[in-house]
Amino acid sequence: MLRYAYLGPAGTFTEQALRSIPEAADAELLPMVTVPEALSAVRTGTADAALVPLENSVEGAVPPTLDGLASGERLMINREVLLPVTFNLYAAPGADLGSIKTVASHPHGLAQCRGWLRTNVPDAELITSPSTADAAEGVVRGDWDAAVCAPVAGQRYDLAELAVNVADNAAAVTRFILVTRPAPPPARTGADVTSLVAFIHHDRTGALLEVLTEFAVRDINLTRIESRPMKERIGRYCFFLDCDGHIEDDRVGEALMGLRRVCEDVRFLGSYPRANADHEGDGRAKPSDDDFADAAAWLERVRAGGA
Ligand SMILES: O=C(O)C(=O)C[C@]1(C(=O)O)C=C[C@@H](O)C=C1
Structure with a gap:
């Protein structure tokens, strides 16, 4: 069975993009905490391939992916996946917008929702987390009050939906790449x-x-x-x-x-x-x-x- 590493945990945009690849349906999916870990899983042979974000149409390049491709043992891009990304704001059940003091997301997630967050939760502290799904999980852990993440992550972690479509650009698309060892x-x-x-x-x-x-x-x-x-x-x-x-x-x-x-x-x-x-x-x-x-x-x- 093929093993696909990806930027996890479950509920990331990367996981959604990976699930759009037919070959991933029968594969073992290995969630990794960071992009370098996903790339390293391929280099060491723990995974046959890894899906990682490369660039977003609004926020631009994902630096850890570029750096991981430019140095270290050579990896090869085998496929690209484009995924429209839409963000919602989630918090623990019972919370409301007025009670939100901290909001977490992946740096690209926060950047894509900057305007909305400034207008709607102007006093909230913005915290970066390794992925949007990690931000959702962090709400469950009690690390912060709210997360900007994909609807699938909000549902997976049983969070309350405080606002939908909070991205400043509703047409944002992220480009993901599937990398393998040289072939x-x-x-x-x-x-x-x-x-x-x-x-x-x-x-x-x-x-x-x-x-x-x-x-x-x-x-x-x-x-x-x-x-x-x-x-x-x-x-x-x-x-x-x-x-x-x-x-x-x-x-x-x-x-x-x-x-x-x-x-x-x-x-x-x-x-x-x-x-x-x-x-x-x-x-x-x-x-x-x-x-x-x-x-x-x-x-x-x-x-x-x-x-
Ligand atoms: O955190 C996630 O859900 C990811 O899949 C990563 C990522 C990114 O690196 O750009 C992917 C798409 C979104 O633009 C925000 C975050």
Whole structure:
């Protein structure tokens, strides 16, 4: 039986996202307290895969996930899951809004409900917890008065619903990734994402431009770029890049080779099906895949002395 680690406890958005993966239905689900623990379960072999949050459409990146992918033994992204996230405010049965002095949630949960909390419980102290479901559990433990979490967590921990849809942006979506130990990527679908970390030569003028150029000259659409400090000293960053396409695509393979030439190091994080099938790319795709194949065949021919 496959074992899937995830950011737990039961009732997190991550668990909901994991349950949307068909293979997880028959798997053993292993709740972990933090993202680094979930990633480490995969590295040590305690789990076959881990589902962790990567970014939110309102709050941006989840730093422990980026840091856990950039360093340590290499892991690979095998799949992405997009989940709309809606938050409610829960407290112990019998409580009302006026009695709430402390509210806990995951930092991303608190950030997404900042405006509502400031308006409706202006004097409450905001406490960060490892996950939204841990915040709900903390209400049961008596650690704090209320939790901002998913409706499923409120129900699971038998809490009283004090307010619904307390997020400042009702359309928020979180992107989760399923990571495994290094393995051949899932087959190309024609609507794929490739993720990598580029470690540039810091003292070289235009080093980042060189990286971007490898994509631009091959008409590869970049869909995300994000920097994280490398933690050795101020001013050192690595760059997380997502682009359209699969490592098996000629243009993406060529771009990766180009990056390998111009960067200090490149960490390939995987090619996997894009979850938002309505994503249109830049709509140009010129030169076409056939043009890349044709150019490769032409090079072979002229190298061999042909026309
Ligand atoms: O705490 C949870 O429920 C999670 O799954 C984590 C997480 C996150 O890291 O962004 C996931 C989605 C929400 O945006 C808030 C928290």
